[in-house]
Amino acid sequence: MNFSSSxxxxxxxxxxxxxxxxxxxxxxxxKKLPSAFFYTMNMTEKHxxxxxxxxxxxxxxxxxxxxxxxxPKVLYAFNTVQFQDYSKYExxxxxxxxxxxxxxxxxxxxxxxxxxxGKNLVL
Numbered sequence: 001m002n003f004s005s006s007x008x009x010x011x012x013x014x015x016x017x018x019x020x021x022x023x024x025x026x027x028x029x030x031k032k033l034p035s036a037f038f039y040t041m042n043m044t045e046k047h048x049x050x051x052x053x054x055x056x057x058x059x060x061x062x063x064x065x066x067x068x069x070x071x072p073k074v075l076y077a078f079n080t081v082q083f084q085d086y087s088k089y090e091x092x093x094x095x096x097x098x099x100x101x102x103x104x105x106x107x108x109x110x111x112x113x114x115x116x117x118g119k120n121l122v123l
Contacts, residue, residue, distance in 0.1 A: 036073040
């Protein structure tokens, strides 16, 4: 329960190549660069808190702020739908009805929040 290996590799290559071992000059980026993390996950918000995911993911956010010199915006999308038909897959740990109801209630709101974050990053 963390970033995918390809995402970790991307972040490490992006930041390590621009990091300086200095408290006074922590980065070679010539200016502050706003950024955002959009996390999509199958787990519910309850499980997110239970497994202390904000602490695990927060390490990347702290390092991002240090290198890019701006605290990243963060958006969590919990309880995402992975399959259109859960009966076709071994997925008994999920309640498909609850997932689709959650999507119905929150998907448009999350899309709008993501849009606003993106818009604010470039303006």
